Amino acid sequence: MDIRRDFHMAEGEGEWSYSKNCRRQQVAVRETRPMVETAVKQVYAALLPRTMVVADLGCSAGPNTLLFISSVLSSIAAAAAEQCKPPSGGGDDDDHHVELQFVLNDLPGNDFNHLFRSVEEEFRRAAGCERAPHPPYYVMGLPESYYNRLFPRQSVHLFHSSYCLQWRSQEPEGLEAWRKPCLNEDNIYIARTTTPSVAKLFQEQFQKDFSLFLKLRHEELVHGGRMVLIFLGRKNEDVYSGDLNQLFALVATALQSLVLKGLVEKEKLESFNLPVYGPSVGEVEELVTRSGLQFSMDLIKQFEMNWDPFDDSEGDNDVVVVEDSARSSVNVAKLIRSVLKALVVRHFGEAVLDACFAEFRRLVAEHLGKEKTKFTTIAMCLKKE
Amino acid sequence: MDIRRDFHMAEGEGEWSYSKNCRRQQVAVRETRPMVETAVKQVYAALLPRTMVVADLGCSAGPNTLLFISSVLSSIAAAAAEQCKPPSGGGDDDDHHVELQFVLNDLPGNDFNHLFRSVEEEFRRAAGCERAPHPPYYVMGLPESYYNRLFPRQSVHLFHSSYCLQWRSQEPEGLEAWRKPCLNEDNIYIARTTTPSVAKLFQEQFQKDFSLFLKLRHEELVHGGRMVLIFLGRKNEDVYSGDLNQLFALVATALQSLVLKGLVEKEKLESFNLPVYGPSVGEVEELVTRSGLQFSMDLIKQFEMNWDPFDDSEGDNDVVVVEDSARSSVNVAKLIRSVLKALVVRHFGEAVLDACFAEFRRLVAEHLGKEKTKFTTIAMCLKKE
Numbered sequence A, B: 001m002d003i004r005r006d007f008h009m010a011e012g013e014g015e016w017s018y019s020k021n022c023r024r025q026q027v028a029v030r031e032t033r034p035m036v037e038t039a040v041k042q043v044y045a046a047l048l049p050r051t052m053v054v055a056d057l058g059c060s061a062g063p064n065t066l067l068f069i070s071s072v073l074s075s076i077a078a079a080a081a082e083q084c085k086p087p088s089g090g091g092d093d094d095d096h097h098v099e100l101q102f103v104l105n106d107l108p109g110n111d112f113n114h115l116f117r118s119v120e121e122e123f124r125r126a127a128g129c130e131r132a133p134h135p136p137y138y139v140m141g142l143p144e145s146y147y148n149r150l151f152p153r154q155s156v157h158l159f160h161s162s163y164c165l166q167w168r169s170q171e172p173e174g175l176e177a178w179r180k181p182c183l184n185e186d187n188i189y190i191a192r193t194t195t196p197s198v199a200k201l202f203q204e205q206f207q208k209d210f211s212l213f214l215k216l217r218h219e220e221l222v223h224g225g226r227m228v229l230i231f232l233g234r235k236n237e238d239v240y241s242g243d244l245n246q247l248f249a250l251v252a253t254a255l256q257s258l259v260l261k262g263l264v265e266k267e268k269l270e271s272f273n274l275p276v277y278g279p280s281v282g283e284v285e286e287l288v289t290r291s292g293l294q295f296s297m298d299l300i301k302q303f304e305m306n307w308d309p310f311d312d313s314e315g316d317n318d319v320v321v322v323e324d325s326a327r328s329s330v331n332v333a334k335l336i337r338s339v340l341k342a343l344v345v346r347h348f349g350e351a352v353l354d355a356c357f358a359e360f361r362r363l364v365a366e367h368l369g370k371e372k373t374k375f376t377t378i379a380m381c382l383k384k385e
Helices: A023-047 A064-082 A091-095 A112-127 A196-220 A243-260 A266-270 A281-291 A325-348 A350-370 B023-047 B064-082 B091-095 B112-127 B196-220 B243-260 B266-270 B281-291 B325-348 B350-370
Strands: A051-057 A099-106 A137-143 A156-162 A221-233 A295-306 A374-384 B051-057 B099-106 B137-143 B156-162 B221-233 B295-306 B374-384
Touching (some): A023 A064, A023 A374, A064 A112, A137 B112, A156 A196, A325 A350, B156 B196, B243 B266, B281 B295
Parallel strands (some): A051 A156, B099 B137
16 A cells, blocks of 8 residues: 555545535534634744744645635734734835745645645635735645655644544554455454454554654744644544444445455455554543653543534434434445545455445445444644743 | 636646657756756855755746756755765754755646656655765645745745746736737737737736746845746847747747638637747846846856757757758647647637647748757846845
8 A cells, every 4th residue: 555645535526526525524624723723823922923834734635724724814814913913014014924834735646736726716716805804825735745754844833634643654564465464354444353463553553653743743843833633533542442443344344245246355355454543532642741742732622523524413422313314324425435535446446436335325324323423533732842 | 818727838748748848948957957056056055044945936747847856956965065064964963954945836727746746756766766865855836826926025045947937927918818909910929010019018018027026036035045047038139030939920820820721710819929028138137137126147148959859959040951850840849839738728729739730840840941940048047135
């Protein structure tokens, strides 16, 4: 599995594209907006930078990164107003106002053309509107894995990453596709029949990746700079129990059904493991502490959202079932397909895509008829001292 | 004509792509390499920046911008060696070594996906080679017209632009496609039958654009920063006589033949003017002086290259004809098609493309049978005081 090349959200703007199926992530952006606003204002007020560098890591090609940009711009405008400084130029103050550089980062396989066209459209739309004044800003794209250095040392004021850090830099070490025997059998993530030693490989890959991520970003952040990180995790400490476990178990079951139908070879499935891990808040906190880096945790919290991106209702998993599980299952299948498509196509071929996600949808409907499962999101803000 | 959206070099890697047809520009990159190296070394030695920001303006999607990156990296390595500083990290000196940010800029319509894939391949290739040590570097893309601000003030150390600044920000003001009457009739650039007042519109658009370009880049450069600008111009002061005039007159003749054949409407051709101007060295120098900006001219020179990108022979226009004008004409037609394709398709439609450039090739063969015409390139290095 060559993550740099092969892993990206589904391209374009069609029915199955990520752009059209990222409402779940979009709702979460709104949910975490106050965190972003606070971080932006704190960094701005403390450092009063002439140029503020803001990076969105794992921006994908969709609309959510544009929401992020607009949220930062309005926060800066508000913060500048509090400081009684005009956020944009005009007259003698021209040399003091802040300018922003937004760096939109994703893997080299990401559809940057689509991203840049979206930025362009947004730019034109905004130019035609009456709007609150905002500081001058410049938008760039950076095609590189964030498990590598992305920036010169001490050059970034704010990192943001939304729904990416659950993804690993590779399949867990020890479970790569080329190895025999295939230790996780026909599972693709930590499932009930996954052995504890294999579960540990998933966990260790997370620990390695996340520690590296912290170290790299610490090098790149200015003192006083901040990171707002939002990613999928799990509610309990038990690595076997989490909504990602349930979700990917259903994807695995769908793939297993293709094996039974003779559409996918058993060996092919056995060599497929997702580069993913949903950590608990406790695991994340421990890695930050263990890193020994001068980070302080401004905030860490978790919240839940229904699998169905169009279902904003609240309620407990165990007592409520989904009202219209058929409709919800279509929404969930589209969401997961738009995320996993590239990996599934690369490993199993384009031909199985429809069959795989049709079966997955059926399984999701069945599941949601029994219980209303949720995504657990971890959101945190770290400050580099 | 919407230049931001519509003007880009031909995409992809096929026979007619820009990537496969930019040898002319590539040879010129080698020709101007010493200028780039000198500028890089001077900036580095004078400023010893911790982070050096280098921007390639109008990078397109092709391989030439990669040559530029590699040339800057080796210059920095050489300059660092002269300063007895290791260009890349290691030990205690880690905090002092320089890191580079390359910003690859082009219009939003440019094929950045292709560009980033090329960077990725180059990165992999280089990682597999034994190479002279080079400083850490980071590559970004910036989709925006350089007739707008691209960077925060005083944040760039070196600008480079190769074979772009002959292009204007729009068709000459006064000659836009929507105007009636169409003042330049069936010409598309300054031709023999172009009136002096229309020629002046082309010239004025250049003056406006180039002055704006100087002003914007002056704002963005650090003190002591430099610009290496390489673009097509003309040898003489006479705006009617230049190789671009000859070249685009042949494109116009090809389009006129399509009108005669009923493939293109006469009005359609009359509303088409290229956003281009090839200035003389004198005009360029005058604009730099007139700008009143604190630029000093390190160097300005001109050199000539044959139209045929695969013909590296030297000799005078008037006495030498092209040896194999048929083969040369194919090379020239491919080059010009890869540059003009997007504009021609947008204005006249995809259907005329083959016919237009087949006729153009025929005309070029005829022309080269009579005289060996050359491109005049202007290369200059400006320093911000």
